[in-house]
Amino acid sequence: MAKHIQTIVKANLSSTVKTGGCGKCQTSCQSACKTSCTVGNQVCVK
Amino acid sequence: MLDLLSNNEYSVKKNVHSYRQGDLFIAHDVNSGSLHILDEDTYEVLKAVEELQEASKQVNEEGIRQLLWQSGNQLTVEELSEIVGELGELRQQGTLFSREADQVLPTYPEKPIVKAICLHVAHDCNLRCKYCFAETGAFGGSRSMMDLETGKKGIDFVLDLSGHRNHCEVDFFGGEPLLNFGLIRSLVEYGRKAAADRDKTIKFTLTTNGILLNDKIQEYLEQEDISVVLSLDGRPEVHDRMRPFSDGRGSYAKVTPLIKQFAAKRPESSPYALGTYYYVRGTYTHFNPDFDQDVLHMADLGINQISVEPVVASPEAPYAFQEGDLEKICEAYDRLGEEYLSRRGQDKEFNFFHFNVALDQGPCMIKRLSGCGAGHEYVAISPEGDLYPCHQFVGQEDYKLGSLYAENPNQLKEEIVKSFRSAHIYKKPLCRECWARFACSGGCHAANVSFTKSLTDVYTLGCELQKKRLEVALYLKIKEIQHNHNPLSLV
Numbered sequence: 235m236a237k238h239i240q241t242i243v244k245a246n247l248s249s250t251v252k253t254g255g256c257g258k259c260q261t262s263c264q265s266a267c268k269t270s271c272t273v274g275n276q277v278c279v280k
Numbered sequence: 281m282l283d284l285l286s287n288n289e290y291s292v293k294k295n296v297h298s299y300r301q302g303d304l305f306i307a308h309d310v311n312s313g314s315l316h317i318l319d320e321d322t323y324e325v326l327k328a329v330e331e332l333q334e335a336s337k338q339v340n341e342e343g344i345r346q347l348l349w350q351s352g353n354q355l356t357v358e359e360l361s362e363i364v365g366e367l368g369e370l371r372q373q374g375t376l377f378s379r380e381a382d383q384v385l386p387t388y389p390e391k392p393i394v395k396a397i398c399l400h401v402a403h404d405c406n407l408r409c410k411y412c413f414a415e416t417g418a419f420g421g422s423r424s425m426m427d428l429e430t431g432k433k434g435i436d437f438v439l440d441l442s443g444h445r446n447h448c449e450v451d452f453f454g455g456e457p458l459l460n461f462g463l464i465r466s467l468v469e470y471g472r473k474a475a476a477d478r479d480k481t482i483k484f485t486l487t488t489n490g491i492l493l494n495d496k497i498q499e500y501l502e503q504e505d506i507s508v509v510l511s512l513d514g515r516p517e518v519h520d521r522m523r524p525f526s527d528g529r530g531s532y533a534k535v536t537p538l539i540k541q542f543a544a545k546r547p548e549s550s551p552y553a554l555g556t557y558y559y560v561r562g563t564y565t566h567f568n569p570d571f572d573q574d575v576l577h578m579a580d581l582g583i584n585q586i587s588v589e590p591v592v593a594s595p596e597a598p599y600a601f602q603e604g605d606l607e608k609i610c611e612a613y614d615r616l617g618e619e620y621l622s623r624r625g626q627d628k629e630f631n632f633f634h635f636n637v638a639l640d641q642g643p644c645m646i647k648r649l650s651g652c653g654a655g656h657e658y659v660a661i662s663p664e665g666d667l668y669p670c671h672q673f674v675g676q677e678d679y680k681l682g683s684l685y686a687e688n689p690n691q692l693k694e695e696i697v698k699s700f701r702s703a704h705i706y707k708k709p710l711c712r713e714c715w716a717r718f719a720c721s722g723g724c725h726a727a728n729v730s731f732t733k734s735l736t737d738v739y740t741l742g743c744e745l746q747k748k749r750l751e752v753a754l755y756l757k758i759k760e761i762q763h764n765h766n767p768l769s770l771v
Contacts, residue, residue, distance in 0.1 A: 254644020
């Protein structure tokens with residue numbers, strides 16, 4: 235058990251470069267003025 | 281481990297965001313998406329590493345200790361070695377100091393696949409909101425309504441251009457789209473049938489100010505499973521100041537009961553805009569940097585899906601943000617985060633759109649690089665049938681992509697499609713160096729163009745707000761995971 239650091243989320247986002255890009259996801263709007271969904275809070279539908 | 285950090289090719293500031301939020305010291309590993317809680321000494325060590333790198337100095341234990349001593353932290357040699365050891369273990373695991381993936385750019389077919397359209401069914405409005413980018417509904421042109429022929433052509437357009445994609449999206453937008461409710465009904469009926477004929481489905485959404493949201497229309501939206509974004513700014517005085525009728529009267533008293541009534545019909549709405557949902561969306565301005573009070577006001581009304589966004593305005597507008605607002609706004613996000621936590625599981629709990637980060641089911645890197653898809657996956661259509669990259673560009677002649685009444689309506693102006701496709705974060709100099717790049721995707725194209733006249737230079741105030749919201753969102757995610765005693769492993 236580490237004394238100084240606690241890992242809360244262990245992720246590997248970079249690997250999705252190879253697995254992602256299907257384009258099936260819902261449209262997002264970066265200003266959130268339309269669908270109220272920006273990329274940052276979108277979910278993958280795959 | 282420190283040898284990596286002495287290498288100028290790896291910037292800690294760009295790739296590991298360490299910060300303090302509430303009672304936590306947090307490190308967010310940008311490239312892997314991992315999250316760690318640090319003790320205060322480790323946090324200070326990471327900050328010292330950043331400082332040494334920024335000053336182009338050698339990153340070693342001696343240099344770190346010197347900096348820490350200067351700030352009054354008398355960390356011992358043994359303690360520092362212990363911390364450096366733990367940091368090294370995380371580096372080995374790939375959850376800290378991870379390298380950025382090789383640049384893989386989104387690839388697109390030559391002919392754009394448009395999967396979503398924004399139908400401007402009414403370029404007129406029954407309100408005169410002062411911050412309206414549509415210039416109170418007319419988008420710089422004359423007040424007009426879309427006719428049935430144009431609406432049908434719009435539906436055919438997205439069904440044609442969506443190619444092999446089975447799910448299309450159509451948003452009814454304005455002005456105020458309910459001013460043309462008859463057309464909406466006709467187009468939903470037409471769209472469902474036309475989509476089914478091609479083995480496709482259309483998800484419909486409606487963005488409305490709520491003035492015309494009577495029982496009949498509410499019932500219709502329920503019956504047809506139409507998602508709805510409703511506009512309310514918060515406290516009565518805040519809402520009425522910016523969202524009056526044409527005679528100057530405020531609209532809060534009219535819309536609030538209707539919005540409450542509608543929200544109550546959808547208590548299980550998805551915070552991630554999945555399925556049939558509602559969202560109440562507000563705008564905050566220079567006049568209410570304490571917008572957290574507006575969010576809480578709405579939550580107290582029983583509205584639990586809330587999104588409140590910063591206004592995007594010309595600097596000369598009286599409601600535009602001014603120097604000094606940013607600090608107040610950041611404090612408001614901090615307060616809102618704490619209130620969000622304290623209301624969890626309690627009466628009047630709420631979802632705040634910008635605090636939703638789906639770490640475990642978030643989008644892939646390709647989507648994060650490319651952003652919203654305006655101008656090639658998403659197109660806005662004016663009442664006259666003119667095509668634009670998104671609703672915020674409607675009426676801007678330089679950005680006109682084509683027309684539903686052109687000889688070949690499915691032919692979009694190649695040069696514009698190309699410029700939007702290539703406006704990804706690797707083309708934006710400030711984004712390349714920013715720790716929030718994979719959550720923000722380079723911001724809103726329309727806001728960037730409005731402030732910098734360029735698709736690849738960014739609206740920097742928007743960047744600061746985005747970063748602050750993300751800091752609070754990650755903090756809340758950690759709190760939620762701690763509460764559930766269940767760290768997430770996504771590898």
